[in-house]
Amino acid sequence: NHPHALARPRADLRSLILTQSLFLRYILNLPPRSLPIPPALSHFSSINLPPLDRSRSDGRAKMSWQQYVDEHLMCEIEGNHLAAAAIIGHDGSVWAQSSSFPQFKPEEITGIMRDFDEPGTLAPTGLYLGGTKYMVIQGEPNAVIRGKKGPGGVTIKKTTMALIIGIYDEPMTPGQCNMIVERLGDYLVDQGF
Structure with a gap:
């Protein structure tokens, strides 16, 4: 000893x-x-992330949802960036997305939301997004779902009003994707979104 x-x-x-x-x-x-x-x-x-605009009564940042996708989710980290990213409302409405984000089906978002409400429901069937099937791996109940497919995968962070979605492929690592998606998600939760 x-x-x-x-x-x-x-x-x-x-x-x-x-x-x-x-x-x-x-x-x-x-x-x-x-x-x-x-x-x-x-x-x-x-x-x-942008500083809060203290001149607004609600203290929220003046920034479009598309800027959050373009400047923060699709940012470069060690020469790598996400393959695709989006901010989607709980109802499946697209708030903003990268040009490479896949066309998804409403039932795919419904399945994701169901897994947040009842963790483990996607594990037997897999997570589908844009017709691509991801094997569900460790996540955080009611907060984060992570999926893996070959050398890539997906991270989905649930906020109060939206889903922050990042899709990655090599050479980006799962940890880099998790960091980008979850940090922005945590920030938006703190801002009431």
């Missing part, structure tokens, strides 16, 4: 929490607390 065997995971956890908190402050344009953004996260600078 090594004397520091138990101390190491706690230090790693502190480092992870610090890194995540700095990254969140960075993408939400919050002033730094005298700590710089770690160099390992500098490649995420292109997903810097």
Whole structure:
């Protein structure tokens, strides 16, 4: 038994929490607390979300949904970007999408929404989007659904009013797709969307 065997995971956890908190402050344009953004996260600078427009009574950012898709979901990370992305209402209405986003069927969105309400319903049949079948892999009940197909996949983040969808293919990694989609989704949840 090594004397520091138990101390190491706690230090790693502190480092992870610090890194995540700095990254969140960075993408939400919050002033730094005298700590710089770690160099390992500098490649995420292109997903810097707009500052809130404090002149509006609701404090929400003045930005079109298409800008969120074009500038944040389709941003470049380490030379890679999503193959397609969209923001879709819970009712299946398209708020914004990339030009490469597949034409989906209403029943595909209905199935996705059902899985958010009753986690696990898509696992036996697979997740369909634009006629493409994805094997459902680990997600977060009522928050995130992830699917895999060959070297690519899909991440779907549910917000209060919308679904944030990112489709990726190699060389983009599942982790990069998750980061882009889920961070924007978390931001929109915080803004009431």
